[in-house]
Amino acid sequence: MNKQLTISQLTINNNEHYHGSPKNIKITMLLIWSLLIVNYSFAAGAIVQTTDALLIGGGARPLGMGRAFTAIVEDADAIFINPAGLAGLMAPEFMSMFTNLLGDIYYSEFSGVIPSPVGTFGVGYVTTGVNQVLVPIDPTTTVVSDYYDDLLVFTFSAPLALFFDYGRGIYLGINAKIFNRGWVGLSNASATGYSADFGIKYVVSPYLSFGFNRQNLLPIDLGGVLRYQSGAEETVAGINKLGVAIRPKPLNDNLLLACDVDIPAQSGRPVTGHFGAEWRFNKYFMARAGADQSLDASSPTLTSWNPTVGLSMSISGLRIDYALHPYYNNPSFATTYLSISFRGEKWSTLTGETR
Amino acid sequence: MGTKGRIFLALFIIGCCLFLDENISYSKYQLTARAVSLGSAAGNSLSYRIRGLARFIYPRVPASPGFIIGEGFLRSVYISRAILKPIVTGITPDSAIVGKIVNITNLSGANFQTGAAVKLSKTGQSDIIATDVSVVSPGKITCAFNLSGAVAGLWDLTVTNPDGRSGTLPSAFKISYSAPTVILITPSKGINDQQYIDTKISGTAFRSGLTVVLAKTGEVDINGEAIELKSADELNCRFNIYKKATGIWDVKVTNDDGQSALLAGGFKLESPEVELTKPVELQVSSNPQNPSIKITTIRYNLSKDADIVIDIFNMRGEKIWSLTSPVASSGGQIGQNEVVWNGITAFKSVAPSGVYIIFLTAKTGGQTKLLSKLKLGIIK
Numbered sequence: 068m069n070k071q072l073t074i075s076q077l078t079i080n081n082n083e084h085y086h087g088s089p090k091n092i093k094i095t096m097l098l099i100w101s102l103l104i105v106n107y108s109f110a111a112g113a114i115v116q117t118t119d120a121l122l123i124g125g126g127a128r129p130l131g132m133g134r135a136f137t138a139i140v141e142d143a144d145a146i147f148i149n150p151a152g153l154a155g156l157m158a159p160e161f162m163s164m165f166t167n168l169l170g171d172i173y174y175s176e177f178s179g180v181i182p183s184p185v186g187t188f189g190v191g192y193v194t195t196g197v198n199q200v201l202v203p204i205d206p207t208t209t210v211v212s213d214y215y216d217d218l219l220v221f222t223f224s225a226p227l228a229l230f231f232d233y234g235r236g237i238y239l240g241i242n243a244k245i246f247n248r249g250w251v252g253l254s255n256a257s258a259t260g261y262s263a264d265f266g267i268k269y270v271v272s273p274y275l276s277f278g279f280n281r282q283n284l285l286p287i288d289l290g291g292v293l294r295y296q297s298g299a300e301e302t303v304a305g306i307n308k309l310g311v312a313i314r315p316k317p318l319n320d321n322l323l324l325a326c327d328v329d330i331p332a333q334s335g336r337p338v339t340g341h342f343g344a345e346w347r348f349n350k351y352f353m354a355r356a357g358a359d360q361s362l363d364a365s366s367p368t369l370t371s372w373n374p375t376v377g378l379s380m381s382i383s384g385l386r387i388d389y390a391l392h393p394y395y396n397n398p399s400f401a402t403t404y405l406s407i408s409f410r411g412e413k414w415s416t417l418t419g420e421t422r
Numbered sequence: 423m424g425t426k427g428r429i430f431l432a433l434f435i436i437g438c439c440l441f442l443d444e445n446i447s448y449s450k451y452q453l454t455a456r457a458v459s460l461g462s463a464a465g466n467s468l469s470y471r472i473r474g475l476a477r478f479i480y481p482r483v484p485a486s487p488g489f490i491i492g493e494g495f496l497r498s499v500y501i502s503r504a505i506l507k508p509i510v511t512g513i514t515p516d517s518a519i520v521g522k523i524v525n526i527t528n529l530s531g532a533n534f535q536t537g538a539a540v541k542l543s544k545t546g547q548s549d550i551i552a553t554d555v556s557v558v559s560p561g562k563i564t565c566a567f568n569l570s571g572a573v574a575g576l577w578d579l580t581v582t583n584p585d586g587r588s589g590t591l592p593s594a595f596k597i598s599y600s601a602p603t604v605i606l607i608t609p610s611k612g613i614n615d616q617q618y619i620d621t622k623i624s625g626t627a628f629r630s631g632l633t634v635v636l637a638k639t640g641e642v643d644i645n646g647e648a649i650e651l652k653s654a655d656e657l658n659c660r661f662n663i664y665k666k667a668t669g670i671w672d673v674k675v676t677n678d679d680g681q682s683a684l685l686a687g688g689f690k691l692e693s694p695e696v697e698l699t700k701p702v703e704l705q706v707s708s709n710p711q712n713p714s715i716k717i718t719t720i721r722y723n724l725s726k727d728a729d730i731v732i733d734i735f736n737m738r739g740e741k742i743w744s745l746t747s748p749v750a751s752s753g754g755q756i757g758q759n760e761v762v763w764n765g766i767t768a769f770k771s772v773a774p775s776g777v778y779i780i781f782l783t784a785k786t787g788g789q790t791k792l793l794s795k796l797k798l799g800i801i802k
Contacts, residue, residue: 115774115802116774123738168739169735169779200798201798202799203704203705206706214776250799253801256775297802299714299775362740363741364733364742364744364769369768
């Protein structure tokens with residue numbers, strides 16, 4: 068019987084469906100706890116940890132909401148935040164985002180997703196780097212080089228109920244990630260590596276959803292490591308993202324509230340929180356605001372809260388998002404993010420199955 | 423004259439010679455009396471033989487008037503010990519400062535007699551007579567000199583025995599003026615957009631005719647002008663600091679006798695606004711215990727004291743390390759500063775390979791100024 072269900076029937080678009088059953092809650096919690104147990108069983112130990120480029124972005128819409136987006140993830144940028152959300156898409160979508168962090172770190176991301184009867188497939192690409200970097204080769208020699216840090220992501224996402232007779236409202240998503248980093252013109256300085264993300268989105272009702280994404284869960288033994296030509300190895304730091312999103316019913320879906328907590332998989336990085344709100348004026352314009360907690364070595368708590376704001380304009384599937392994100396209470400560190408996305412028509416094979 | 427009479431006469435002559443001969447010393451084992459020749463030397467005595475007649479012994483060190491007479495029948499002969507001139511061979515200490523009372527612990531030589539007088543003398547100057555003279559032994563005297571009002575230079579040292587005989591060691595003792603010291607300069611810093619800065623310098627032993635300069639390695643000295651010596655402990659002068667190099671300067675005072683004093687780093691010359699006087703230098707090395715940890719040394723030169731904040735961001739825009747150096751402390755002082763980042767983030771993790779953005783920021787007077795932003799690459 069479950070094989071007869073289609074993607075659209077399993078999404079939150081059906082306001083009449085409520086999936087907050089005790090069984091679904093148990094399944095969701097079981098999945099999360101299983102991930103956490105596996106994760107800490109494969110803790111990286113003493114090896115040096117590097118970071119994921121996805122820490123920067125995910126789209127101007129999430130950034131305008133203080134990066135509280137793990138339980139929302141209803142756009143193509145879900146690839147970079149919680150791939151489970153892609154299971155709710157019913158139309159192909161393309162998204163891009165551009166920024167220049169701290170005036171020197173360029174960052175671009177692109178993603179495209181295609182829903183299908185067996186799940187949603189997607190691909191994402193992030194390229195970031197810094198040009199004209201001073202690189203001390205030895206105590207007496209310094210060269211100037213350009214640094215690149217690229218990430219390629221392949222995604223698959225589907226509702227759990229597509230494969231089982233239970234779990235309606237529970238979406239699962241997985242990313243396979245390929246890292247490629249290095250220095251232009253320098254030998255023995257590039258690295259490649261692999262990792263994976265696993266996300267869950269639990270749509271309790273049209274007004275409430277939860278999200279969980281374990282970024283970079285691949286253990287070293289299974290290849291979750293960056294290997295440099297020099298022989299050095301680094302793991303990509305894992306993060307457990309937990310979020311909740313609420314659309315207050317009295318406001319007719321015009322207000323969206325979200326809260327995220329990022330829990331580092333390994334010790335060292337502090338836990339950070341994220342809050343965001345989005346108000347839809349009409350079908351063309353939306354405004355956002357949020358508070359993003361960032362790592363801040365100069366703060367006694369090692370974190371600092373930063374306000375964020377954002378605007379959105381959409382016309383006929385084309386949407387432009389803008390976000391302004393100051394950092395560290397320093398106006399000179401304010402960064403702007405710009406996203407351009409396009410959502411196509413609902414696929415006929417899917418639209419025919421919608422309510 | 424019989425034989426006995428001749429012997430008596432000969433010995434009388436010898437005694438007279440011994441008494442009169444001033445040339446007898448321990449280094450000259452020779453008697454000038456005729457018919458007397460050196461026999462042998464043994465122990466503390468010398469043995470003399472009167473050829474063909476008799477033999478007597480003369481002590482090497484005539485510390486007492488009782489000489490040992492050999493071979494009996496010469497007992498009636500009058501023998502006197504030799505009268506020797508004092509010899510001065512050294513003095514300890516051999517120098518002192520004008521105005522001080524110096525205790526001489528060892529005036530060495532020979533033939534010093536109890537009651538000897540000691541003095542320092544210099545051409546054109548009054549003698550300095552020693553006090554508390556004590557002849558410890560014929561080879562050692564202790565005494566004291568009061569050098570108040572003395573003139574600097576080399577002085578001759580003379581010892582005069584009570585018998586009037588004296589010995590002199592030329593240029594044996596050096597008298598110097600006190601070397602100056604510089605304790606404080608007020609104000610201790612200036613800004614190089616002004617033409618002159620008037621200063622007061624405190625110290626000791628300043629003398630008329632001194633010179634004052636501000637000195638800095640690699641820079642031309644800034645000469646003190648309009649020097650006004652208020653006292654031996656204080657002077658006023660001014661310096662032309664317009665457009666001179668910022669940094670820490672030494673204050674050097676040189677007296678007319680060539681003696682000088684340095685107040686190292688006593689004066690700071692600042693620019694009106696804090697800025698870097700040289701490009702920032704970055705150096706990366708490996709931690710000897712763990713080569714995967716890279717240690718970064720950041721060197722920068724400031725044109726004035728300021729609160730300095732160094733923030734290091736990773737590629738994700740996260741501030742992973744921060745250090746605030748208060749004004750005038752290490753890291754926030756004028757001149758060269760050096761800050762070391764040990765390669766460990768504030769979150770207790772080893773910094774991985776990649777790019778780090780370093781912000782060097784100054785805070786003065788409530789203003790924040792970005793001095794430098796550097797992009798540092800770390801390769802492992």
